[in-house]
Amino acid sequence: MSRLTSLADEEVMHAVQEGDARAFEVLYDRHGGPSFSLAYRMAGNRVTAEDIVQDAFLSIWRSRERYRGERGSVRTWILGIVHHRAIDALRRNLVHDRRRASSEGIEERHEARELTDVEAARREETRTVRAALKELPDDQLRVVELAYYGGFTHTQIADMLDAPVGTVKGRMRLGLAKMRRSLGEEAVA
Amino acid sequence: MPRGHEEHQDNVGAYLLGALPELEATAFEKHVMGCADCRDELERLRVSADALARAVPQVVAPGSLKASLMDAVRAEAPVTAVRRFPIRLPRIDLPRIRPAMAWVSAAFLLAVGVLAGYAGSVLTSEDDAGNVRTVAGQVDAARSPNGTATLVIPEGEGDATLRVNGMPKLAKGYLYEVWYSNGSRNTPVGTFTVDADGTGVAALPEGLEGVEQVMVTRERAPGVKAPSPPGPLVTVKT
Numbered sequence: 001m002s003r004l005t006s007l008a009d010e011e012v013m014h015a016v017q018e019g020d021a022r023a024f025e026v027l028y029d030r031h032g033g034p035s036f037s038l039a040y041r042m043a044g045n046r047v048t049a050e051d052i053v054q055d056a057f058l059s060i061w062r063s064r065e066r067y068r069g070e071r072g073s074v075r076t077w078i079l080g081i082v083h084h085r086a087i088d089a090l091r092r093n094l095v096h097d098r099r100r101a102s103s104e105g106i107e108e109r110h111e112a113r114e115l116t117d118v119e120a121a122r123r124e125e126t127r128t129v130r131a132a133l134k135e136l137p138d139d140q141l142r143v144v145e146l147a148y149y150g151g152f153t154h155t156q157i158a159d160m161l162d163a164p165v166g167t168v169k170g171r172m173r174l175g176l177a178k179m180r181r182s183l184g185e186e187a188v189a
Numbered sequence: 190m191p192r193g194h195e196e197h198q199d200n201v202g203a204y205l206l207g208a209l210p211e212l213e214a215t216a217f218e219k220h221v222m223g224c225a226d227c228r229d230e231l232e233r234l235r236v237s238a239d240a241l242a243r244a245v246p247q248v249v250a251p252g253s254l255k256a257s258l259m260d261a262v263r264a265e266a267p268v269t270a271v272r273r274f275p276i277r278l279p280r281i282d283l284p285r286i287r288p289a290m291a292w293v294s295a296a297f298l299l300a301v302g303v304l305a306g307y308a309g310s311v312l313t314s315e316d317d318a319g320n321v322r323t324v325a326g327q328v329d330a331a332r333s334p335n336g337t338a339t340l341v342i343p344e345g346e347g348d349a350t351l352r353v354n355g356m357p358k359l360a361k362g363y364l365y366e367v368w369y370s371n372g373s374r375n376t377p378v379g380t381f382t383v384d385a386d387g388t389g390v391a392a393l394p395e396g397l398e399g400v401e402q403v404m405v406t407r408e409r410a411p412g413v414k415a416p417s418p419p420g421p422l423v424t425v426k427t
């Protein structure tokens with residue numbers, strides 16, 4: 001394990017691609033927490049969040065040979081898969097809870113016991129993104145949150161807000177563009 | 190600019206946020222492939238969408254999640270470096286195999302005795318994800334002080350898997366050999382090697398019906414008829 005834990009994500013991923021279950025464990029140890037946090041934020045309960053993460057990581061394991069490391073970081077790739085799975089899970093639910101996209105009531109429980117450099121950098125990054133979100137006008141923030149964390153489609157959001165679909169789409173785009181400027185040129189890989 | 194650009198360019202945000210229904214998302218992807226403007230915009234704004242995944246409050250994932258995930262993954266882990274022999278299980282016709290266990294000397298039993306409390310215990314059973322049973326094996330502590338062995342047995346279809354960790358590295362020309370034992374007979378089932386960390390995985394053939402123990406010995410050549418002294422490094426009661 002010691003050799004694997006010293007490897008960069010990309011190298012760990014290569015070992016995973018060769019079917020190394022221990023490398024997969026390292027992958028989970030590194031990204032399972034942020035993945036669970038995202039799933040929990042979206043699902044609003046631990047049971048569904050666990051299902052989502054289990055589902056996402058199993059799909060990563062089972063389709064490991066298809067991973068291509070050309071774009072973005074391993075973490076971004078994994079979180080993208082978790083996000084997709086979470087949206088699927090939310091859309092399968094017949095009852096849409098309008099409040100589920102709200103972060104109210106989700107208290108921060110953490111935090112990682114060891115404050116490593118990596119962990120510190122990660123928290124700094126989280127702060128940066130939250131700051132960028134805070135700068136969004138309310139109407140843009142609302143549609144971005146409902147879509148990304150709530151898993152609602154543009155038409156559902158338009159219904160909720162009693163706004164034209166085109167307006168909703170426009171706010172989404174404007175919101176992401178504004179965030180992009182706040183995040184600056186140093187890409188959050 | 191490709192046709193339909195006007196109607197598609199406003200979709201970039203919704204697409205990145207996952208807000209487009211499947212059909213619309215597919216149509217958008219198709220347009221983007223032929224539209225450099227939309228592609229640039231997509232890559233530029235993707236950074237924002239990706240960042241949203243990291244902006245959430247960080248909560249601690251339950252340990253049970255990792256346990257059940259890794260159980261499922263280990264049960265599916267491919268076999269590395271295992272070579273199987275044509276198998277004939279010792280149901281009826283293996284009269285020449287030596288009356289077994291003679292080499293399970295008192296010294297060996299003593300050595301493994303230390304681990305007896307742990308070994309043989311069922312570590313997990315009926316996990317939700319893969320329905321597997323995991324049994325810890327006995328490892329000869331004298332020869333492999335850090336060794337562990339785990340037998341993962343699927344409840345339904347599928348081959349059992351033997352995983353070993355912390356095993357002694359093999360000298361050149363040596364192999365680890367897996368045996369099935371039904372108490373009176375030992376049948377070689379295949380060989381495997383371990384990596385630099387002493388880790389190895391063997392997919393066990395033919396199911397474990399009638400097999401009382403799975404054992405591992407160190408052998409110089411594959412295909413030996415009986416385990417060589419000093420006997421098994423690993424014993425797992427099924």
Ligand SMILES: [Zn+2]
Pocket residue numbers: 193194195197198220221224225226227228
């Ligand atoms: Zn276009």
